[in-house]
Amino acid sequence: MEIDEFRRQAHEMVDWMADYMAGVEAYPVRAQVPPGEIAARLADGPPVEGEDMGAIFADFQRDVMPGITHWQHPSFFAYFPANSSPPSVLAEMLTATLGAQCMLWQTSPAATEMETRVLDWLRQMCGLPEGFAGVIQDSASSATLCALLTARERATGWRGNEAGLAGQPALTVYGSEQAHSSIDKDVMIAGLGRDNLRKLPVDADFALRPEALEQAIAADIAAGRKPACVVATVGSTGVGAVDPLRAVGEICRRHGAYLHVDAAWAGSALILPEWRWMIDGIEAADSFVFNPHKWLFTNFDCSAHFVREPDDLVRTLSILPEYLKSRETGEVIDYRDWSVPLGRRFRALKLWFVIRHYGVACLQRRIARHIELAREAAAWVEAAEDFELLAPCNIALFNFRYRPAGIDDSDVLDRLNEALLHQLNDSGALYLTQNKVGGAYAIRFAVGQTGTEQRHVEAAWQAIQATARALDPRTLAAE
Numbered sequence: 001m002e003i004d005e006f007r008r009q010a011h012e013m014v015d016w017m018a019d020y021m022a023g024v025e026a027y028p029v030r031a032q033v034p035p036g037e038i039a040a041r042l043a044d045g046p047p048v049e050g051e052d053m054g055a056i057f058a059d060f061q062r063d064v065m066p067g068i069t070h071w072q073h074p075s076f077f078a079y080f081p082a083n084s085s086p087p088s089v090l091a092e093m094l095t096a097t098l099g100a101q102c103m104l105w106q107t108s109p110a111a112t113e114m115e116t117r118v119l120d121w122l123r124q125m126c127g128l129p130e131g132f133a134g135v136i137q138d139s140a141s142s143a144t145l146c147a148l149l150t151a152r153e154r155a156t157g158w159r160g161n162e163a164g165l166a167g168q169p170a171l172t173v174y175g176s177e178q179a180h181s182s183i184d185k186d187v188m189i190a191g192l193g194r195d196n197l198r199k200l201p202v203d204a205d206f207a208l209r210p211e212a213l214e215q216a217i218a219a220d221i222a223a224g225r226k227p228a229c230v231v232a233t234v235g236s237t238g239v240g241a242v243d244p245l246r247a248v249g250e251i252c253r254r255h256g257a258y259l260h261v262d263a264a265w266a267g268s269a270l271i272l273p274e275w276r277w278m279i280d281g282i283e284a285a286d287s288f289v290f291n292p293h294k295w296l297f298t299n300f301d302c303s304a305h306f307v308r309e310p311d312d313l314v315r316t317l318s319i320l321p322e323y324l325k326s327r328e329t330g331e332v333i334d335y336r337d338w339s340v341p342l343g344r345r346f347r348a349l350k351l352w353f354v355i356r357h358y359g360v361a362c363l364q365r366r367i368a369r370h371i372e373l374a375r376e377a378a379a380w381v382e383a384a385e386d387f388e389l390l391a392p393c394n395i396a397l398f399n400f401r402y403r404p405a406g407i408d409d410s411d412v413l414d415r416l417n418e419a420l421l422h423q424l425n426d427s428g429a430l431y432l433t434q435n436k437v438g439g440a441y442a443i444r445f446a447v448g449q450t451g452t453e454q455r456h457v458e459a460a461w462q463a464i465q466a467t468a469r470a471l472d473p474r475t476l477a478a479e
Contacts, residue, residue, distance in 0.1 A: 028428025151258035235266020240394030249284025
């Protein structure tokens with residue numbers, strides 16, 4: 001493609017992008033296509049000759065867009081947000097144009113030095129103490145994997161990478177029953193084995209019970225196992241629970257266990273000083289992660305991973321073949337040593353754009369408003385006679401169900417709420433996800449999309465009520 005043609009096509013696509021951002025509410029929130037429909041629209045094989053870019057872009061709009069779920073829709077209340085924003089998109093365009101592979105300081109000094117500086121901005125914004133050094137990972141799952149690998153190496157006297165785990169005592173990992181499923185996967189990848197993962201009971205607020213952790217560690221030590229790592233959660237995926245970091249940290253110190261804190265979603269709320277109680281005791285943590293790509297208006301992927309001892313992370317992950325050496329090796333940060341992949345994108349640029357464009361005060365106002373909107377919606381649910389909260393509003397997340405008068409059978413209620421969720425999502429007007437709370441089917445409502453305003457939350461609540469009350473519980477009871 002000639003540069004003049006690139007310029008013309010790029011202008012057309014930027015116009016389309018701006019129109020999409022301005023008009024995203026016109027789309028159904030969740031893709032409304034059945035499985036296989038998009039694949040059926042695509043050619044069975046590649047073209048022999050090149051095609052006109054105008055035709056390709058037209059096919060994108062016609063054949064691809066119907067299969068897109070619109071995460072930037074302000075009525076997206078499912079999962080957690082994967083926020084974007086105009087300054088972040090602009091930075092991504094520059095990143096893609098530069099095409100830099102930022103594995104070493106030498107391969108793009110600006111990328112490395114900006115990452116170091118912007119991660120320290122985030123540390124300050126979130127109230128993390130001095131002494132934490134940051135790196136951008138692709139996801140919280142990857143940061144947790146790095147934490148488990150570092151914990152494994154520490155627990156084996158730095159022999160795991162060299163000699164494997166044979167002959168070592170079984171290494172155990174701990175988290176609450178509300179902890180994210182990525183811990184299960186990371187335990188598998190790290191070679192620790194899921195049999196050595198302890199999912200521990202929680203209290204009435206769904207937070208890890210310190211006495212349960214202490215008991216589990218004591219039992220494992222008595223059985224000849226070695227406690228390696230505790231993963232504490234700040235803002236659990238299901239209900240937004242916050243584990244007591246101070247008590248957990250004291251237990252970790254007594255037993256020499258690594259403490260990793262997963263605040264993937266809720267960590268963004270720490271830019272509000274009134275929410276920093278969630279990390280009381282963070283000084284005992286060895287590592288901490290949260291995702292600006294969830295709730296800090298920065299495109300996926302951008303996960304902020306902070307470590308207390310960078311040298312331990314580097315010792316765990318660094319391999320230095322001749323072709324990766326440079327004259328600056330050992331004198332500068334080479335972030336390829338801080339993560340599993342060798343290759344790294346220039347992800348700090350979009351974070352730099354976002355923080356500079358909005359400023360801390362504006363980011364604080366937006367997140368505070370999301371929290372306020374979630375609380376208002378939870379209050380509406382609680383006040384309705386035929387709805388109930390199954391878990392209270394934690395930060396900007398709550399769980400509820402429809403419970404009409406006279407329906408007490410748990411199976412019927414589960415089917416009723418499952419049917420309600422499917423009808424709401426099939427409508428395209430909003431998007432919610434399911435959960436289980438105390439064994440009961442729950443509908444999970446998370447506020448946090450960049451453009452969400454009160455009118456979107458009010459419209460969602462009206463749709464929930466109308467759809468629920470149009471269901472016939474007798475039909476479900478007969479199934």
